[in-house]
Every structure is written in C-alpha cells, then in structure tokens.
Amino acid sequence: MNTLLVFAFLSAGSALRVSEQDENHFESWMEQHNKEYSNKEYYERLQVFVENKRKIDRHNAGNYSFSMSLNQFSDMTFSEFRKAFLWSEPQNCSATKGTYLYSNGPSPDSIDWRKKGNFVTDVKNQGPCGSCWTFSTTGCLESVTAINTGKLVPLSEQQLVDCAQDFNNHGCNGGLPSQAFEYIMYNKGLMTEKDYPYKATEGVCVYKPELAAAFVKDVVNITANDEMGMVDAVGTRNPVSFAFEVTSDFMHYSKGVYTSTMCHKTADKVNHAVLAVGYGQQNGSAYWIVKNSWGKIWGIDGYFLIERGKNMCGLAACSSFPEV
Ligand SMILES: *[C@@H]1O[C@H](CO)[C@@H](O)[C@H](O)[C@H]1NC(C)=O
Ligand SMILES: *[C@@H]1O[C@H](CO)[C@@H](O)[C@H](O)[C@H]1NC(C)=O
Ligand SMILES: *[C@@H]1O[C@H](CO)[C@@H](O)[C@H](O)[C@H]1NC(C)=O
Numbered sequence: 001m002n003t004l005l006v007f008a009f010l011s012a013g014s015a016l017r018v019s020e021q022d023e024n025h026f027e028s029w030m031e032q033h034n035k036e037y038s039n040k041e042y043y044e045r046l047q048v049f050v051e052n053k054r055k056i057d058r059h060n061a062g063n064y065s066f067s068m069s070l071n072q073f074s075d076m077t078f079s080e081f082r083k084a085f086l087w088s089e090p091q092n093c094s095a096t097k098g099t100y101l102y103s104n105g106p107s108p109d110s111i112d113w114r115k116k117g118n119f120v121t122d123v124k125n126q127g128p129c130g131s132c133w134t135f136s137t138t139g140c141l142e143s144v145t146a147i148n149t150g151k152l153v154p155l156s157e158q159q160l161v162d163c164a165q166d167f168n169n170h171g172c173n174g175g176l177p178s179q180a181f182e183y184i185m186y187n188k189g190l191m192t193e194k195d196y197p198y199k200a201t202e203g204v205c206v207y208k209p210e211l212a213a214a215f216v217k218d219v220v221n222i223t224a225n226d227e228m229g230m231v232d233a234v235g236t237r238n239p240v241s242f243a244f245e246v247t248s249d250f251m252h253y254s255k256g257v258y259t260s261t262m263c264h265k266t267a268d269k270v271n272h273a274v275l276a277v278g279y280g281q282q283n284g285s286a287y288w289i290v291k292n293s294w295g296k297i298w299g300i301d302g303y304f305l306i307e308r309g310k311n312m313c314g315l316a317a318c319s320s321f322p323e324v
C-alpha cells in the first residue's frame with residue numbers, strides 16, 4: 001500500500017528531491033522577502049522554489065548574454081506569475097498606428113536619460129495588478145515633462161487604472177500606453193502620484209481637474225516594427241513607452257543583455273509595457289536600457305537590458321510617447 005502511494009506520487013511528476021541545503025536556502029529567502037505560509041503551502045512553495053532555483057542554476061552554468069537570480073517571484077510558477085503581473089488578454093497593440101517622422105540630426109551611439117539630468121523618476125512597483133501600462137505611461141510622461149520643463153514630478157498610475165476605460169484600457173487587466181496618452185490628452189490632465197496614490201487594485205474614478213499636474217498635447221506612435229524610429233526618438237527626443245512579450249525565461253532576469261528564443265515578435269503576443277530610457281552597446285551586442293515596474297529589487301536595480309536591432313520579443317510592435 002505504502003509503496004503504491006509513493007509510486008503514484010512520483011509518477012505524477014510532482015516530486016522533486018529537496019535537500020536540507022535547499023530548505024535552508026528557501027527559509028533565508030522567505031526571511032529576506034517577508035514571506036509566510038501555512039503548513040501545506042510551505043511545502044508547495046518549497047517545491048516551486050527549488051524548481052526555480054534549479055532552472056536558474058542551469059541557465060547560469062550555460063553561455064548566455066544575461067544571468068538569472070532568485071528574486072521576489074521565486075516561489076511562483078510562471079503561470080501564476082503571468083496571472084498576477086501580466087496582461088491576461090491580448091491588447092490592441094496593432095491599433096497603435098503612426099508614421100514616425102525622423103529628426104533632422106543623427107542619433108548618438110548611446111544615450112542614458114538617467115545620466116543626462118534629473119529626468120527619470122525612481123523605479124516603482126505595480127504589485128499584483130496587470131497595470132504595467134500605467135507605469136510605462138507615467139514614466140514616459142514624467143520624463144518628457146521633465147525634459148521640457150525642468151521639473152520631475154511622479155504622476156498617478158491609479159488615475160489611469162480607475163479612469164481610462166473609455167480608451168480601451170482595462171485597469172488591472174491591461175491597457176496600452178498609446179491609449180493612456182490619448183486618455184490624458186482628451187481628459188486634459190493627469191494628477192500627481194501624491195494627490196492620487198497607487199493602490200494596486202481597481203477603484204472608482206476620483207479625478208479632480210483642479211489638481212491636474214501633467215498634460216499631453218499630442219500622441220506620437222512610432223511606425224510599427226520600426227526599431228530605428230525608436231532609436232531616433234530615444235536618441236534625439238526622450239524616453240519611449242513600448243510593449244513586448246514576457247516569457248518564463250524573463251521572470252528571474254538579473255543582469256546582462258536579455259535575449260530569448262522563446263518569445264514571439266508579433267503585436268498580438270505582447271503582454272507587458274515598460275519604458276526605454278536609453279540604449280548602448282557592449283561586448284558586441286546592442287541593447288536597450290529599460291525601466292521596469294517590479295520594484296528596485298528586481299533586475300539591475302529595477303532595470304533590464306534587452307537586445308536591440310532584432311525586434312526582440314516584439315518590442316518595436318507598438319511604441320509611443322506624448323508631446324507636452
Ligand atoms: C559563448 O557564446 C559566445 C557568443 O555566442 C561565443 O562567442 C563564445 O565562443 C561562447 N563560449 C563558449 C565557451 O562556448
Ligand atoms: C496612436 O495610437 C492610439 C492608440 O491605439 C490611437 O488611438 C491613435 O489614433 C494613434 N495615433 C495616430 C496619430 O495614429
Ligand atoms: C480592441 O479594439 C476594439 C475596437 O475598438 C474594442 O472593441 C476591443 O474591446 C479592444 N480590445 C481590448 C482588449 O482593448
């Protein structure tokens with residue numbers, strides 16, 4: 001009877017040999033990330049953690065341009081992660097149509113808006129809500145406004161979560177920066193983070209026009225799949241919002257230039273929006289410098305580098321920025 005049970009357990013594929021060392025590692029990770037579980041949950045999460053740890057170790061032993069590490073997501077499977085942090089349904093990325101007009105001058109070989117002045121706010125944390133599109137939007141508008149006025153003010157994601165539905169945005173279930181810029185333009189303003197703070201959940205719209213702090217005069221959509229247009233925009237104008245497809249190999253990114261054979265390049269597959277704040281090249285590979293919204297403990301202090309020039313993971317499918 002006992003043997004039969006053990007056999008059934010093993011053949012279900014759920015058993016993974018967990019060493020004492022693994023368990024110690026898990027417990028120090030729990031402490032580091034303030035995690036607490038019920039008894040039953042503890043063993044489930046331990047299994048997932050060890051599976052993730054093995055994957056990370058295998059990856060780091062290989063010859064890749066980026067490395068992985070444990071982070072705040074290491075007790076989640078990718079499918080749990082996707083449900084909590086990415087768009088559940090495809091957004092209308094291909095509706096972000098435009099014909100981008102290049103600047104007159106050439107774009108520099110590299111640029112990093114974080115180093116050019118006080119133009120980029122601190123990395124924020126979207127929490128368990130598919131609101132990445134609001135962080136990409138505020139990040140871009142914050143930077144464009146700072147470059148044009150000299151004042152860097154954190155802006156409200158929650159206003160976009162609560163109020164921008166009429167522009168095909170869906171709160172914690174996704175949306176697009178281009179559609180959010182359209183909303184801000186027609187709404188005639190976006191409040192500050194301080195006046196309309198982030199809650200990581202959908203609420204009733206409580207926009208106060210008298211507290212509008214940032215404005216959009218026009219929305220520029222970069223020509224679909226024209227990555228050189230993105231280079232021109234970031235190199236000569238300002239940071240640019242874009243979307244791309246996050247696959248399971250991205251969840252534990254820690255440093256280096258991310259590149260993937262798992263993700264697609266098409267507009268219908270993108271599931272996460274972020275902000276390009278610069279680009280460069282090193283060790284023979286060209287990359288984008290990208291601000292994410294998963295807190296400062298993820299990636300390179302909240303940022304990541306992704307391969308440039310190949311429409312990696314569809315990153316050039318629907319990029320945009322506002323004019324203020
Ligand atoms: C690692 O990958 C790089 C780039 O693909 C290649 O040039 C190099 O030879 C590889 N090194 C090893 C030890 O395989
Ligand atoms: C830019 O994209 C938005 C959202 O998809 C769309 O509503 C808008 O018409 C586009 N702008 C232009 C100039 O095509
Ligand atoms: C895509 O656009 C169509 C037409 O405007 C709209 O009916 C649909 O709800 C949009 N889908 C999403 C996910 O926003």
Ligand SMILES: *[C@@H]1O[C@H](CO)[C@@H](O)[C@H](O)[C@H]1NC(C)=O
Nearest residue numbers: 065255256257281282283305
């Ligand atoms: C380039 O290689 C050096 C040494 O291996 C490494 O420290 C650096 O992070 C690499 N740069 C990028 C952008 O991956």
